[in-house]
Amino acid sequence: MSLRLSLLSPLLLLSACASQPATPPPAAEAPMACNADAAGRYVGEPATAANIEAVRKASGAKLVRALRPDQAVTLEYRGERVNVLQDAAGIIERITCG
DSSP: OHHHHHHHHHHHHHHHTSOOOOOOOOOOOOOOOOOGGGGGGGTTSBOOHHHHHHHHHHHTOSEEEEEOTTOOOOOOOOTTEEEEEEOTTSBEEEEEEO
16 A cells, blocks of 8 residues: 555656646737827927827827937837827927837
8 A cells, every 4th residue: 555655646746746737828919009190180290298198199099109310219019109200300290100
């Protein structure tokens, strides 16, 4: 009997260390939460802090990124972000999502 228990105990210990079952795959990516067209009325306006925030609200985006000419930017795409591109004079030139 003690021989059976001695052989069984390592198996029980190993089974306790077994990996957990795989987690279910993550939910599908959320749809884009940015609508640049809805903020189009700000094109041609000065890129003030108030106008940039108004673009964010109008587009429905969670994040806003104000970009000036020749500014270095990251290339990752984020559907919940609106980009406010301005010209050298600080006028909003284009509004895009990502």
